[in-house]
Amino acid sequence: AQKVTQAQTEISVVEKEDVTLDCVYETRDTTYYLFWYKQPPSGELVFLIRRNSFDEQNEISGRYSWNFQKSTSSFNFTITASQVVDSAVYFCALSRYGGSQGNLIFGKGTKLSVKP
């Protein structure tokens, strides 16, 4: 069975601190995708990143970076120099390589609060 665990329910930091959101997944598939979505207080779901299981390169996009480690089944998300606008619920998700047939599995989310 596939499963995504986000052990951190809530995190609170002060602006400019770095923060890492943890994501651990379980799957028997050899090929799969991992995602991060952001849900700001307005409620919409915003796609942040997709990572293939066969590509373990870390990725950096501005203040955001993602560390994919297949050996530990983790796909952690780091925000550097956090800002108040980063306050949101962040979801990690997993899908099979085929992807489209309704098997995007979400973690329970981590609520990040960034205080000024």
Add this chain to the structure above:
Amino acid sequence: NAGVTQTPKFRILKIGQSMTLQCTQDMNHNYMYWYRQDPGMGLKLIYYSVGAGITDKGEVPNGYNVSRSTTEDFPLRLELAAPSQTSVYFCASTDGQGALFYGYTFGSGTRLTVV
């Protein structure tokens, strides 16, 4: 702008009432989905469709029905609403498969309260 449109944005239902949540996408996506989001529980799949005329159950289908008569529309029907169906409902779509799968495009959600 192209995207997934959900209506209504908010609704209060009384126990036992019925309603239909509307979802329309104008991206010609074959695949459409309904999720519900309960506080602290992430998103759970209710139903999905791989094309017009084809639907299938997800993880939590009980109490819901769907239909897919056109590519664009994927309404979710609640019959005999119960308090346990109080949730935020998201519709989503995609047309990617395999290497072209970049996750879903989500609607803005419908917040439903059953009292």
